[in-house]
Amino acid sequence: MSRPFEIRREVVLSASPEEVWRAIATPEGQAGWFMAGPDPAESGAEIDEDAPRRLEQRFGTQAIEYVLEARDGGSTVLRFVHSGMAEDDWGDEFETMTGFGWDLYLFTLGEYVRHFPGRPAVYVEAEAPNVPDAWKRILAALGDPAEGDVVEVLGVPGVVDKRTDHHLGVRTADSLVRFHERSLLGMPVAVGDHDYTPGVDARAKAAEWTRWFAGTVQG
Structure with a gap:
C-alpha cells in the first residue's frame, strides 16, 4: 500500500531565472547543489518544461516541479513542489526527512548561485x-x-x-x-x-x- 504526500517550498534566490534554470535543469547544474546523475530525459523521466519559467520531472509515482518568477534586482522566486505516493512502510518519517532534505538542498542551491555561479562541480x-x-x-x-x-x-x-x-x-x-x-x-x-x-x-x-x-x- 502507499499514500500520497506533498512537500511545498518557496525560496528567493540571488540569481536570474536563466541562471537558476541552468542549475535545476541540467545535470552539470544539479551537481553544483543537489547530486550527480544521468540526464533525466535519458533515465526515463517524463519532462514538461517551459524554460526558464517552469520545469516538471516525473519519476514513476513521484513528481518534482519548479516554478520560477523573476523579481526586481535580478533575483528569482522559486516555488517548489515534490509530490507523489510514498510506501506505507516509511510512515510519517519519510515526509519529515524528505522535507528536511529539500530544505537543505534548496538552501544549497541559493549558496551555489550566490557564491559559485556557473562553475562546474x-x-x-x-x-x-x-x-x-x-x-x-x-x-x-x-x-x-x-x-x-x-x-x-x-x-x-x-x-x-x-x-x-x-x-x-x-x-x-x-x-x-x-x-x-x-x-x-x-x-x-x-x-x-x-x-x-x-x-x-x-x-x-x-x-x-x-x-x-x-x-x-x-x-
Missing part, C-alpha cells in the same frame, strides 16, 4: 560507519560548531553556513560540503561534497571522506 558522496553515536562524534570532531563558525573539513578551512538537528553545511573557498544525519530512515550519516575545484578526482575524494569517517567515528 564534481559531486562526491560517502557514508560513515552505521554506529549509534556517529553523528555526535562527527559534530565533536568539528568542534560542535554553530552557524558562522570556522571549521576544517579534510584540512581545508570553511564557514558553517547551515546547522540543524539533522544537517551541517560548510562552505569553503571551492566547495559546499553537506553532512546528513539520517537515523530516522535507518540509514548512516552521509556527506555530499559539491567540489568546484578544476580537475578534482571524484573517486579519490570519496575515498578521502571514507577514511575521514572511519577515523572520526571508529578511531
Whole structure:
C-alpha cells in the first residue's frame, strides 16, 4: 500500500531565472547543489518544461516541479513542489526527512548561485560507519560548531553556513560540503561534497571522506 504526500517550498534566490534554470535543469547544474546523475530525459523521466519559467520531472509515482518568477534586482522566486505516493512502510518519517532534505538542498542551491555561479562541480558522496553515536562524534570532531563558525573539513578551512538537528553545511573557498544525519530512515550519516575545484578526482575524494569517517567515528 502507499499514500500520497506533498512537500511545498518557496525560496528567493540571488540569481536570474536563466541562471537558476541552468542549475535545476541540467545535470552539470544539479551537481553544483543537489547530486550527480544521468540526464533525466535519458533515465526515463517524463519532462514538461517551459524554460526558464517552469520545469516538471516525473519519476514513476513521484513528481518534482519548479516554478520560477523573476523579481526586481535580478533575483528569482522559486516555488517548489515534490509530490507523489510514498510506501506505507516509511510512515510519517519519510515526509519529515524528505522535507528536511529539500530544505537543505534548496538552501544549497541559493549558496551555489550566490557564491559559485556557473562553475562546474564534481559531486562526491560517502557514508560513515552505521554506529549509534556517529553523528555526535562527527559534530565533536568539528568542534560542535554553530552557524558562522570556522571549521576544517579534510584540512581545508570553511564557514558553517547551515546547522540543524539533522544537517551541517560548510562552505569553503571551492566547495559546499553537506553532512546528513539520517537515523530516522535507518540509514548512516552521509556527506555530499559539491567540489568546484578544476580537475578534482571524484573517486579519490570519496575515498578521502571514507577514511575521514572511519577515523572520526571508529578511531
